Amino acid sequence: MCTPCCISQLACCCGTAACSCCCNCCPKIKQSTGTRFMYAFYFLLVTTICVIMMSPTVEQGMRDNIPFYSELCERLNAGENCKTLVGYSAVYKVCFGMACFFLFFFLFTLRINNSTGCRAAIHNGFWLLKFVVLVACCAGGFFLPEENTFLEVWRYIGASGGFIFLLIQLMMLVEFAHRWNTNWSSGVKYNRMWYAALAFVTLLLFTVAVGAVVFMGVYYTHPEACLLNKIFLGTNASLCLIVSLLAISPCIQKLQPTSGLLQPGVISVYVMYLTFSAFSSKPKEIVQIDGVNTTVCVFPIKSGLENDKTIVTAIGATILFGCVIYSCLTSTTRRSSAALRVCRNSEPETERARCCFCFGDDRDDYDEETTGSGQNVLYDEREATIYNYAYFHFVFFLGSLYVMMTVTNWFHYDGHKIEKLLEGSWSVFWIKMVSCWICLILYMWTLFAPMVCPKRFEA
Template identity: 75%
Template structure:
């Protein structure tokens, strides 16, 4: 059994065969799913490298623990103590290489509609050679001429691409909220337990949103300061209440019977999260009291210790990874692609309510032909044609590369950026997150009123 599995892995790395695990007890995996997860693994690997490059702690540990570190840096011509391999400029160059890699594949796979051509084979296989190509692209960024000009221009390209990626992320959130409600609503006529689940989850979501609002009003406002915080908390809270009442209004229910409080609960929780993140990212505000300057409107449980900072940074980095990977992997499904075109596809009549409704819809219409190479079963679900857009898939990862680059380097405050200060305050990050709140609410508002404004476009 070991020999066939090793041969299949070799074919996967150097040929066009699909990749699978050597453990036959693992559940079946679709070829399309395996391909997307392997690209996500490449993306995650480069993202981790970027995070390491922005950490002075890692740089110090390498300098103290790697033998002949200084001599090695001199041989690599990487500057004193490898200064050219760390910091924001190194992250820009590595992300430039990763962005080029995904952009080239986006162009290469443009208008690929069948999985049997050579371009589709390159997309789905040859993983070892693609890994070498990714390494070459990332290393090539360090040999670009006119480094200062490149960094200045690439910064603005990254900001534009990162903003577009944020819009895609918000669109996917709105689509997720509508799909969740539709899927669970479809099970009510068969089992009333789904109705109870809807009510329970809705109550939990609104409880979390209200609790977050109360928490921020208590700790991020002050009677004599933090006026901006008070204004934005009032605006965002009022907008959440407005869209919640609109979702259950008779005029909306007439055109969208599945519209309800579950969607507005999801949106309200996310808006409260973005609001909290924005207020936490705002520069520290001080107030003079009794002849001394005191810090006000800050996170109450931050003791300032090194361990606390490491925990907060770790949690923030994990959230970053999770959001980026979820958006990149789900933005290419048929449902999500329809959502990104502001078009609501009709819910299938055989829609089955389930807890894990996010998975398994793209390949359900395809006959499952099982193949094995001595390990995990692989379902070749694209023999009749591609089930997602290869070109668009790579383009989303291209935008995700730019978003990671800008986020890790603290957007426009890159000069003093360190991963240990990932959540430290800056006005640019504050306004990006606050504007994201409003964009999210506007997008959800549009999905509610769009059937009244453009009825033909939303006809089933």
């Protein structure tokens, strides 16, 4: 059982065979999905290394537990106690290498329309060799000349690319909300249980959004301080209410019969999350209460033990990386690319209501490789590519820049550490607050677009 699996994994790492799990009880996997998950695994691996580099706790733990740590650092020419391998400059260099890796594959895979060519085979296989190239790119960043000039220029390139990725992420959220509603609505005509599922999820989403408004109103406002929090919380909550009413207004319903409350529910929850994250990222405010300087408008758990702060930071980091990986994977499908006008999708898709609809249909109408010792692989790109290879790598290139800027706290990198991911910074506050408004504007545009450009939306 083990030998055939090892041979297949070796063929996947050093050849063009599709990678799969060794357990044959795993569900079937498409070749295109497996490829994207392998690139996502590389991305997540480097991102984890960047988080470790920004953590003084991990640095101290390595110093205490690794024998001959100082001598090892000297042999690696990594400076005293490996100082060159930690901090924001090290993260910039590692992310520079990862960005170069994905940028190279973006250029390498331009104009690939089928999976039978040599370039497509390299994209879908040779994972061990590509891992070696990725490691070499990340290590090469530490040997760049003119370090100060490089860091200054790369910082602004990273900010520009990170902002573009943030726009793509917001556009994908809007597209996800519309597709979710369309997919589940298509099942109502066949089974009324889908209508109950729609109603339940919509009610749950608005309950979470309203609960978030109440929570932030209690803990993030104060009678004598936090004026910006009061203004922006009221503004964002009002805008969410407005888009919800617009979604079910007669003029919108006439042009978009599938428009409902599920989409504004998704948007409202995400906007409230961004608002909460922005408030948490704002520098602390101190007011005098009964002659005592008191910090106000902070997350209540922050006033507790240091372990509580670690838990909050871990949750924030998990949400961040989950959003990044989801955006990278889903924004590269044909349907999502068509939504971003990256490629045209001339053939309309027939919706089939499913609980999990994010990564395409699950119909098994592809050539299947049956293995007795491992997971079966569906070769879904025999005739043409399922997604745009070049655009896929370009999104990961932008994602590398976004992670680099987020982990290093954007422009407030001096003295920053990953344990302070949710602590104050005006740049992060404004980036997240502006993201709320962009998300709402994008969703409002999808509601009014059929009225402004009717010919582009004719069936």
